Amino acid sequence: MIKKRQSFIFLSFTIVFLFLMGANKVWSHAFVVKESPAPNSQHGTSPKEVTIAFNSKVEKNLVSIKVIDERQQEVTSQSAQLSNNQQEIRLQLPQLAEGIYNVQYYAISSNDGHSIRGSYHFKVAAAVPIQQPDGEASESEVVSSGQTDQMLDEVNLTDSIIYIIRAIYYIGLLLTIGWVFWWRYIQDYSAELKKRYLFWGILIQMIHLVGLISMILVQLNIFTSNGLSFAPDFPFGTIFGLMWFSSLFVSLIGFVCLFRNKWFDLLWILIIIVSKSLNGHSLEFEPTSVLVISNCIHLFAASIWAAGLTFTIVFWRKQRLYVQSFLPLFSRVAFLSIVILSITGVFSAIAFLSNFNLLLTNWGLFLLYKLFAVILVVSVGGIIRSKLKKQKTMDLGIWIKVDFILMMTIIILVSILSYLNPLP
Template identity: 30%
Template sequence: MDNIWFRIRPVFRRLALWIGIAMAIWAPLAWLQTGTASAHAVLERSVPEPGERMEEGPAAVELHFNEAVESDVGSIAVLDDRSNPVTEARPEAPGDRKSLRLPLPELKEGRYTVSYKVVSADGHPVSGSYVFVVGNPPASPDASAFDLHKQVGHEGHGGYGAEKQLTFEQFIMYTIRVLYYAALLLAAGIMLWYALSKGRQPALEPWLAKWGLYGMRALLIGTLLYVFMSTRELMEGLPLADWGSLLLSTSVGQIWLSLLLLAAVGFAVMKAGRIAALLWTAALLAVESLNGHAAAMEPKAMTVAADFVHLLAAAVWVGGLTLLLALWFGDRKEAGRFAPAFSNAAWLSVALLALSGIGLTVYFMPGWDYLFYTPWGTLLLIKSALVLLVMIVGVLLRLRVRKGHFPKGTLLKMDGILMALIIVIAAIFTSISPLPENEPVNWHQMGEEMHVTVRISPNVPGDNKFTVKVWLPEDVGTPKSVALRLLSEDRPESGPIDIPLEPYEDDEFDAFDGFVKATYRSEGPYLPYAGRWIAEVRVLDRDDNERVERHPFRNY
């Protein structure tokens, strides 16, 4: 037994030696491999590049990593400026598995966000986002898009919808707006009924002439007051000589002059026949469509056309109901004859009002939740409830008329009250912004280990200026690196958007005793769409200690 042990002992020694040598070689290699793997996959190159501005949209998005990724796990999405995916296609992976390619449809002018979340070959998740721009897209609309001061180059004065509390001057302006809006719908509506019923109901013509004259007088007075007060408010603090420039050289002023001209010639149009009446009504409503919120939205042709249909339907309903009420109190028999024609037209006009109103709301608002952010949304909800009541009253009136009965006075009066309330609400909410006002981000956080300031201006989807200031204790020194990231709270699955910061010399006096300051800034389209965001500041000191601060904000 001992002889066997002595014979095999050299074999074990040689085996142990070779194992030791193998371990000595393998250990550093394993350490190197682990060090490489700990870095995981990194995005080395992308097409388009972050922040790139392109004349035409790319055929595909390409992401190139430093190591293989699993193409069947994770996702790549390209989002438009309303955070909606532009394609449902799956990414393609070439043979080396180090890159991914997502084919794209033809992209129109706009800002696009590439958001990726993939898994590297070693099983670690890799995520991120960046923005590229196609063409020269206009700034995303917010409350400022509906500011007449901005449109005529007189920013900073504030409009009659700009204050948080209602002032006496604003009350007067809203009252004039209600008078103007009611007169416009009445005059246009009576003119339409005149054109549509001329020669068919001779007994109705004296009533149409009488109320047409009332409507024209109200329209002329209302338009004069509206244009004068609006011009006065816009030109506050400016010489009287500039009033002519406003009315003659700006689109807003030219629209107001057109309204005044149409109101003045309306008296003559009443005697010029049906065709002239229809043309005048179409011109009046078309000009008013250019005077509203629809003209500030894109695509302008679609929104203005929808607003024209909305006004046309409202005019038919307001003019017809006013005439029916007048007949009810003045000539009950003629009211009975007119009721069937009005009932048919009213049903169609209210349906068009609802459909065009929904269409305009879709264009005005990025999402239905915006109805709860502004007074405009609140008024729209109230108006919608009133329109629903109008539909119920209309059904009851229609059933009564179809049975050959006279319209019931109680229902007519209720319809008239609802009409008056809707006109008041419509006149007010067409003069205030449907979108909330964006406020620049100006956040400062004090702390024992770090102070930080983040500024984002103007805080709108699109191009913004980003400023980051960091103060560290003197014994820590200036930071080794500072990063600013934007994370979408509405799309938590999207990776962070890294803002490329550059140091700059700051001349603001904002020193803190015992701290040293470092300042950075950037400018570009790194805030791609409206929503809830988190600004994340990551600061690495010279000892590689990381400090992180986060601040939530939102834009519209």
């Protein structure tokens, strides 16, 4: 009975994997080409509508525009309308009084499931303001400046929440994949260690599941100022819907079937990596196929390094003898992983950078932060390898902790990089 159940699950996974590999190829990521009213513009009369145009199609039921006044109230309860070609969303506006208004829009690219989120301000001012002496600002300008700062703070808070959710997702994703991988190498360890290892495996899977569900909800943009809003027409027929649904299905199955069969574990890892790689920046650039494969290799190498380091940290105090026997193998594998991460990371960065001026954008700056963190990791890794060769393990724990902190920093930077748009 158990063998039949395992065979059925294995067959289901194989079908899901083949379905993923047979998904339609896409080449272009949707991005904004027009915002009307224009950002930071001033209007003598109330605009009739807000229009956001994209270079390619966006998903039905997954678009929204909000216009918020200085009292933090939405100016209309109407919903944004999507054009027939699915490349433009509009929101009809009522007569607006004088003041500063904040436009917040959201959409999902039909091609790769990437979220497009933006916010900007425009001003309605019927009269020309009275000129003040040099160095003095009118009361209305001071108030408007304060209100604008408040609006920007709220936008920054939303982005911060999204960054935290993405960090949880990526930490759970990498650790789960790596934890399953390293399970095959600790079979000769004590029963107590293996029991604790499986306990941590369930805990890490829960972190991944929470992060995954949160990511799906963020992508669906269900959190609104009026509470929760969920469209029942989930886009299963799109790359966006397919990849996230497949990831959720595979994640749930993992709680029952992981750590039992080597081939199932390997297939599980393969599906979860492919699902993630087919739902990111790699689909926005060419050569697309090569970038997707490179991203799969990058994720796998990062997972092995992150999980091996986490295993060392978790079991260092109570299972130090086993950890010390694990470290020589992990040191070699970690070195190889860092080399692979460096090669695939440089390849992706070159593909994404259409010109070096992008290094001055937010995406480019976070890329440089990540590069600096990687350099520190290589340096710390060299120190750890040197101490292992000289068998100086007395102060090894502090360097492993530093390496772990740097690893978590890099994962957080990656979660932010994957959210920011590298396109100009």
